[in-house]
Amino acid sequence: LLFIIRNHSRTRARNLPPGPSFMTAIRNLFYLSSRPHKCLAQLANIYGPAMTIQLGYVTTVVVSSVSMAKEVLLRNDASCSYRNPLISFSVLGHNEATVAFLPPNSYWRNLRKICKSQIFAGSKLDATRGLRRKVVQQLLSHVQGCCEAGVPVKIGEAVFTTSLNYLSNAFFSMDSADRCADTARELRKLVWGVAEVVGKPNFADYFPPIKFLDLQGIERRTTKLVGQAIRIIDAMITRRLQSREEVGYVEDDDVLGVLLNISQDNSGELKRSHIPHLLLELLVGGTDTTTVTVEWAMAELLHRPKKLKKAQIELEEVVGKANPIEEDDIARLPYLQAIVKETFRMHPPVPFLVPRKVIVDVELSGFVVPKNTQVLVNIWAIGRDESLWKNANVFEPERFMGSHIDIKGRDFELIPFGAGRRICPGLPAAHRMVHLTLGALIHSFDWKLDKGITPESMSMVDKLGFTLRKAQFLQAVPIQI
Numbered sequence: 153l154l155f156i157i158r159n160h161s162r163t164r165a166r167n168l169p170p171g172p173s174f175m176t177a178i179r180n181l182f183y184l185s186s187r188p189h190k191c192l193a194q195l196a197n198i199y200g201p202a203m204t205i206q207l208g209y210v211t212t213v214v215v216s217s218v219s220m221a222k223e224v225l226l227r228n229d230a231s232c233s234y235r236n237p238l239i240s241f242s243v244l245g246h247n248e249a250t251v252a253f254l255p256p257n258s259y260w261r262n263l264r265k266i267c268k269s270q271i272f273a274g275s276k277l278d279a280t281r282g283l284r285r286k287v288v289q290q291l292l293s294h295v296q297g298c299c300e301a302g303v304p305v306k307i308g309e310a311v312f313t314t315s316l317n318y319l320s321n322a323f324f325s326m327d328s329a330d331r332c333a334d335t336a337r338e339l340r341k342l343v344w345g346v347a348e349v350v351g352k353p354n355f356a357d358y359f360p361p362i363k364f365l366d367l368q369g370i371e372r373r374t375t376k377l378v379g380q381a382i383r384i385i386d387a388m389i390t391r392r393l394q395s396r397e398e399v400g401y402v403e404d405d406d407v408l409g410v411l412l413n414i415s416q417d418n419s420g421e422l423k424r425s426h427i428p429h430l431l432l433e434l435l436v437g438g439t440d441t442t443t444v445t446v447e448w449a450m451a452e453l454l455h456r457p458k459k460l461k462k463a464q465i466e467l468e469e470v471v472g473k474a475n476p477i478e479e480d481d482i483a484r485l486p487y488l489q490a491i492v493k494e495t496f497r498m499h500p501p502v503p504f505l506v507p508r509k510v511i512v513d514v515e516l517s518g519f520v521v522p523k524n525t526q527v528l529v530n531i532w533a534i535g536r537d538e539s540l541w542k543n544a545n546v547f548e549p550e551r552f553m554g555s556h557i558d559i560k561g562r563d564f565e566l567i568p569f570g571a572g573r574r575i576c577p578g579l580p581a582a583h584r585m586v587h588l589t590l591g592a593l594i595h596s597f598d599w600k601l602d603k604g605i606t607p608e609s610m611s612m613v614d615k616l617g618f619t620l621r622k623a624q625f626l627q628a629v630p631i632q633i
């Protein structure tokens with residue numbers, strides 16, 4: 153109860169956006185903790201597109217419309233670009249070394265610049281095209297194995313492995329098939345574990361006086377997992393530095409090599425001790441988001457098999473039956489692109505963006521949002537807004553055919569990667585990976601649901617953890633085309 157209502161009456165006194173009463177907040181307590189995106193969207197229908205809700209000690213303003221999202225992310229981008237470092241992300245100094253939780257200061261700008269120019273620039277991604285081709289080929293081999301054995305594929309698990317293989321290859325030249333296999337397996341377990349534990353709502357975030365009790369054990373578990381992951385990455389750094397010393401020069405143009413070079417040039421752009429945290433952040437942030445997108449897209453296509461057929465026909469016509477899909481094909485596959493956009497509209501992996509915080513009083517359409525307020529942009533609600541999208545709850549990729557709407561942060565009806573200065577830096581990599589993986593899965597195989605499940609009976613319920621996942625993971629049976 154404390155989680156929801158503390159200071160409720162005090163907040164009413166200020167010129168804050170309206171919000172639910174004490175009793176409504178209590179009635180919604182259970183719902184709020186399990187499916188907050190939906191609960192807050194329903195409350196926004198009553199209180200309006202800017203709404204105040206008291207979460208324990210944290211006054212929170214939730215915005216749920218295109219015009220209010222523009223107020224936050226465009227007009228007031230500078231003042232709304234701070235973060236509220238959650239306990240899970242602050243263990244072992246993680247928040248001081250990572251892009252997502254630093255305040256928008258000069259060090260954060262350095263890290264963004266490094267991401268933009270050294271990791272996710274078009275030329276860098278072009279250079280790692282072969283890596284993505286390879287890991288997607290490994291995924292298809294796994295699916296082929298399941299196909300021959302007649303067993304279903306756990307789509308989320310398989311795509312998680314693929315995304316992580318790609319990132320760890322690009323970051324550390326680590327191939328799970330080679331001698332580093334043990335380290336790769338260990339890292340996989342840890343990245344999965346970190347995403348699990350940081351996705352749990354931690355009451356202590358909203359009620360700091362009980363933080364020291366760590367009642368849910370989240371701080372303890374995160375510290376353990378993050379600590380183990382950092383040690384593994386640190387060991388890789390030590391090995392890399394040793395081989396640089398021994399050999400004098402090693403061919404290490406992977407991300408780790410590039411980051412080490414930057415940290416050694418004494419410009420202060422990047423601290424050496426921050427490299428493991430930064431790499432861990434990118435691994436965790438990049439893997440789960442891409443995975444749930446592909447899993448939801450596959451789920452929607454199995455839920456509506458005619459759309460799956462239509463996508464397969466497009467792939468056959470553009471790519472050719474006997475050819476594997478390549479990244480260059482994506483631009484010539486408008487229906488595949490429409491499927492991905494429609495998936496982002498209905499199932500944005502990060503439905504509130506990463507929570508923002510204002511550090512000065514900010515005026516939003518006549519309301520005053522006082523300093524230290526947390527600001528959530530409910531992009532799930534925007535994606536389901538019937539005034540923007542006809543039949544908003546129906547998966548209809550056709551709505552994007554011939555539409556100018558893009559996902560790059562300019563069209564506020566669809567901002568799965570956020571917008572403004574905090575927009576996701578991994579967007580270019582995610583764009584390639586999601587289209588390539590999904591395209592390959594449906595181009596190489598036909599799919600049916602597991603025994604006893606029909607398109608009509610399959611569950612499409614979601615659950616919010618670190619990302620917005622399917623509550624029941626998707627299993628599907630591949631069929632040779």
Ligand code: HEM
Nearest residue numbers: 251252437438441442502505506569570571574576578582
């Ligand atoms: C489908 C895939 C992805 C989605 C939907 C997604 C979505 C998001 C969103 C909504 C934000 C917050 C933006 C805001 O506050 O306005 C974000 C931030 C971020 N994302 Fe992604 N992301 C994806 C993939 C990736 C990948 C592949 C990486 C890196 C490998 C990555 C790294 C980051 C980082 C470092 C931030 C923090 C940026 C900052 O605070 O300045 N993301 N992402």
